Amino acid sequence: MIELIKVNKSFGSNHVLKDIDLTVPTGQKLVIIGPSGSGKSTMIRCMNMLEKPTSGRVVIDGAELTAHKAPIAQVRQSVAMVFQQFNLYPHKTVLENLTLAPIVVQGVSKEEAEDSGMAFLTRVGLREKAGEYPAQLSGGQQQRVAIARALNMHPKILLFDEPTSALDPEMIQEVLDVIVGLAEEGITMVVVTHEMGFAREAADRVVFIDEGRILEDGTPQHFFEDAQHERTKLFLSKILR
Amino acid sequence: MFDGFIQWLGNLSLMFSSAKWASLGDHLGLIFSGLGITIVASVLALALALVLGIVFGVLSASNWKPLRAVARVYVEFFQNTPLMLQVVFLGFGLPIVWPQFNAVPVLMVGVIGVGIYHGAYISEAVRAGIQSISKGQLEASLSQGMSYVQAMRHVVIPQALTVVLPPLTNQAVNLIKNTSVLLYIGAFDLMYQAKSIQAANYNPGPVYLVAMVLYFCLCYPLAFLAKRLEDRAEAAQGGGQA
Numbered sequence A: 001m002i003e004l005i006k007v008n009k010s011f012g013s014n015h016v017l018k019d020i021d022l023t024v025p026t027g028q029k030l031v032i033i034g035p036s037g038s039g040k041s042t043m044i045r046c047m048n049m050l051e052k053p054t055s056g057r058v059v060i061d062g063a064e065l066t067a068h069k070a071p072i073a074q075v076r077q078s079v080a081m082v083f084q085q086f087n088l089y090p091h092k093t094v095l096e097n098l099t100l101a102p103i104v105v106q107g108v109s110k111e112e113a114e115d116s117g118m119a120f121l122t123r124v125g126l127r128e129k130a131g132e133y134p135a136q137l138s139g140g141q142q143q144r145v146a147i148a149r150a151l152n153m154h155p156k157i158l159l160f161d162e163p164t165s166a167l168d169p170e171m172i173q174e175v176l177d178v179i180v181g182l183a184e185e186g187i188t189m190v191v192v193t194h195e196m197g198f199a200r201e202a203a204d205r206v207v208f209i210d211e212g213r214i215l216e217d218g219t220p221q222h223f224f225e226d227a228q229h230e231r232t233k234l235f236l237s238k239i240l241r
Numbered sequence B: 001m002f003d004g005f006i007q008w009l010g011n012l013s014l015m016f017s018s019a020k021w022a023s024l025g026d027h028l029g030l031i032f033s034g035l036g037i038t039i040v041a042s043v044l045a046l047a048l049a050l051v052l053g054i055v056f057g058v059l060s061a062s063n064w065k066p067l068r069a070v071a072r073v074y075v076e077f078f079q080n081t082p083l084m085l086q087v088v089f090l091g092f093g094l095p096i097v098w099p100q101f102n103a104v105p106v107l108m109v110g111v112i113g114v115g116i117y118h119g120a121y122i123s124e125a126v127r128a129g130i131q132s133i134s135k136g137q138l139e140a141s142l143s144q145g146m147s148y149v150q151a152m153r154h155v156v157i158p159q160a161l162t163v164v165l166p167p168l169t170n171q172a173v174n175l176i177k178n179t180s181v182l183l184y185i186g187a188f189d190l191m192y193q194a195k196s197i198q199a200a201n202y203n204p205g206p207v208y209l210v211a212m213v214l215y216f217c218l219c220y221p222l223a224f225l226a227k228r229l230e231d232r233a234e235a236a237q238g239g240g241q242a
């Protein structure tokens, strides 16, 4: 379970997140939608403390990350993140990308990390790329490796920050297919995306954020058919056109 | 003008006359012991410079302001004062305020001086190397639960090394040449021996020529290696590293 309680975040005088209250129950698939610059990345990055809130609390499965001396690194082991720019380790092979953190952070044996790593590579359809380097892969393949890397931590929560925004159009679907597959499991997922089809298909809940405030919060159906705010309707009219 | 040229040739042949070469031959042992000292001083100073350079380079790339400030003071001070002055200060100035320092062997005084000086330059190369690695690499590592030190060790520094290696090798070349300041504190290095043989025998031609060739033999292989590493780093970047 993820709890953001009265979270504010400012960069200098730029007040980016304004009193965000959001609870994501275990197992929920939450999609976050909003215009560019509205604070989506900042919000999802507060969930694993890559951004520290200026005020307010972040609580993951009961552990308060905003507390003094919170066990942030430990909690991060169960909160995996997939980035817009993939951020694979370019000096490591695909399989090593999957096994590095389990080995050095979780103390898993090399064999065990490689076995589960190969299983996740198979799952994202890249078993035969295990020995290659990220630079040899297409963008879509790199992002699938990044997802497998996240899964190999055996996380309870998966955070995606615009996982398909850096991809060529023909590669978006292969990555979305993998994420939709994951959504069928019990894992908690938070996905920032502009892919409205994905939101309709895979989300339990859609949150719309604009200028650092949550404007809409409900089912996908509520969001697409029954939005309350003018700004939401304006956004939808632009993006669905 | 032609006469002038003839005269110059005459002087040149005098400078390199067989008698002058012979007087060098008598002192070859000193030249090679000087070479030995220069090599030892270079290796020790390089080791010190690498340790200082990596520590202060990582500090100046860190997010922690007080540590960054300390690293900046170190780098700016030693980069912006002459090496010769630093070494002479260590050798002759420091013992006055701190007599115990007299017990440090002259060679070590030189090693410390040259090591600290080049540590400042290496620190800058290391900082630039770390900062050339995209912030996403550190964030990905942290997001997987790594500590800052683990992220540096397993992800950032291995990548930065490829970037840092060519300038580091160039620094090693400069360091070897700069050990010649040990002359000023009387550390019996190659430069010191060359100068004293020359002073006793008045044979600067052969002595300095041989000294130059020896410095060249130490430095050129490293300079060659630096060029190769640079080409390789460029090729790797052209190959589309993500």
Ligand SMILES: Nc1ncnc2c1ncn2[C@@H]1O[C@H](COP(=O)(O)OP(=O)(O)O)[C@@H](O)[C@H]1O
Pocket: A011, A014, A016, A034, A035, A036, A037, A038, A039, A040, A041, A042, A043
């Ligand atoms: N590290 C940062 N430093 C300063 N300003 C930032 C930083 N990250 C984000 N911002 C600012 O915060 C606002 C929200 O950014 P972001 O959360 O990335 O929006 P989104 O992901 O919705 O496009 C923008 O105005 C952006 O310029």
Ligand SMILES: [Mg+2]
Pocket: A040, A041, A042, A162
């Ligand atoms: Mg964003």
